[in-house]
Amino acid sequence: MIMFNIVMKILYILLFMIPLSILRYYPFLDKLRISLRNVIIIYTFLITLEAGVFSYITNNGSINGMEIQVYRIAWGGIFALYSFIVIKDKFFKQFFFYLIVASYSAVIFGTANFLEANIFQEVSEKHPYTITNVAVIVQIIFTFPAMFELILKRLKKFADSVETDIWKFIWLIPFMFYSMGLIFTTDLSTAESWKHIVTRYMIGIGAFTACYILLKTLKQLSDNANLKERLYFIDQQLQMQKKQYKAIAENVEKTRKARHDLRHHLILVRRYIEADKKAELLKYLEEQHQSIPVDVEKTICENTAVNVLVCYYIGLAKEKGIRTDFKISIPTDIGILDSDLSIIFGNCIENALEACERMKSGEKFIRVRAGMKMGELVIVIGNGFDGHVLYDNEQFFSIKRNGNRGIGISSVRAVAEKYGGNSEFKVVDEKNFKVSIVLRTKV
Known part of the structure; x- marks a missing residue:
């Protein structure tokens, strides 16, 4: 007992x-x-x-x-x-x-x-x-x-x-x-x-x-x-598409007019050559060169949703003097919702753009690499920044929200987890920031 x-x-x-x-x-x-x-x-x-x-x-x-x-x-x-x-x-x-x-x-x-x-x-x-x-x-x-x-x-x-x-x-x-x-x-x-x-x-x-x-x-x-946030990016995507289609339509109209006038231009060029008026010819060619429509980014990526977003941000970056280097290869249908892709690319590139704008010195750049690898979508986004980040206990906090936790990074992490992947936000050094994301596709 x-x-x-x-x-x-x-x-x-x-x-x-x-x-x-x-x-x-x-x-x-x-x-x-x-x-x-x-x-x-x-x-x-x-x-x-x-x-x-x-x-x-x-x-x-x-x-x-x-x-x-x-x-x-x-x-x-x-x-x-x-x-x-x-x-x-x-x-x-x-x-x-x-x-x-x-x-x-x-x-x-x-x-x-x-x-x-x-x-x-x-x-x-x-x-x-x-x-x-x-x-x-x-x-x-x-x-x-x-x-x-x-x-x-x-x-x-x-x-x-x-x-x-x-x-x-x-x-x-x-x-x-x-x-x-x-x-x-x-x-x-x-x-x-x-x-x-x-x-x-x-x-x-x-x-x-x-x-x-x-x-x-x-x-x-x-x-x-x-x-x-999803609705915001969907609305933003629609606005981007409107701007892009408007720019393409304007270029098409300019191109049609240029083709219509091409015969007259060739006749005038021929006469300048026959009269041996090289100075006048060069001046005329320079004037015509200035009137040629500016290229519109429209073939960065096969995926329409991603293409519209990156083209929009490339345009913004060029306006602000930020160097861009985008190489993206994402098929049209990879089993990932367009809204989820918009959240990832929209948040990450927008954050990169804002980080570059805050820089007072150093190279302003945004570099994006994205593509399929062994059934997974791998996205790597790097950008210059001023070395100032708000970071505590494995969490990044928003500078533009006065140190409060923004929902952008949280949304990106949530999308990555939704597709069985992961995301990493990393300060490489005092001038470089890097985001790495892996999503497991369903195709």
Whole structure:
């Protein structure tokens, strides 16, 4: 029986930490500072130490319920600190998920403590933690899959679309719910009261519901912002097409007129030659050269949407004295929406153009390379800039928005992720900025 009770105590600690740690770490597996293997090794050492010490002090000393709570909270703090160290992501975003998991834990163990203290008192006196362990296991079997899906497929999905700065505030919602739970239900002497378990359930469900609704609302706001940006680029594309078609029409008219007058020009040139009037001939040819229509960029790329955008920006760049070097080879239909291509090329080239305009010295240039490579669309955009960027914690901030996070780069990243690709924004040196994007096409 002694050995059985020791096993139950160790199992109690394992049940308290392992299932909840899965919920804590799984959404951030791609954000670990060290390998997953090393994370597990260190974690195993810590939990073995916790379980061993807990078993020792409960078997060889007098320890009351409140002291057990303090012990659990102390080790909970150690594991929390460890997780914040090994996960590389925004602190408040991590804290938000940590509090969600902690609220779930409070409901699970609150129910288990209630059953042990209120219904199975005789069994708990002979075999401490046995009823609690059984109750926790049963609850985990029935609730863990739903909780896992809620955190991974719902909350994480919404959270990934939320602006960075918002995390500084929204963690307060689960924090307030969790704090209320600690205040009203920490004292295990109240576990025999139905108020104890009801309070925990209300606080836990309230926390999940509030966080779910909040993140869903924030995601909807983010989607609306992205939709507005798509509409902006579609409207901009239509305006560009109108300007381009107008320029082409004017050139066609000028070309038609020039062809009509060509016979008269040839007769006049012939007469200048026959009269040996070279000076007059050169002057006349120069006058005609000045009247020849200026070329309109219209064959940069086969893809109409991309072609219209880049032609427009090439024209703007030339007007502002910015050197352009565009080599783009994108087919008409590659399985990527025109609106998504517009978001990428529109945002990136517009940012490059604005960066060049801010330069007071150095070479102003925009270089674009884009094409298909092994079923992927690879886009590389480089430009000169003045060396001034607003960058913090892997995030670029908009200079034109007074340091606030603009939606342009976020939209580009979202499009890249939508097609299973990635994007990188990089300061090459003090005079060069580079954007690299890879999209997996669906053809």
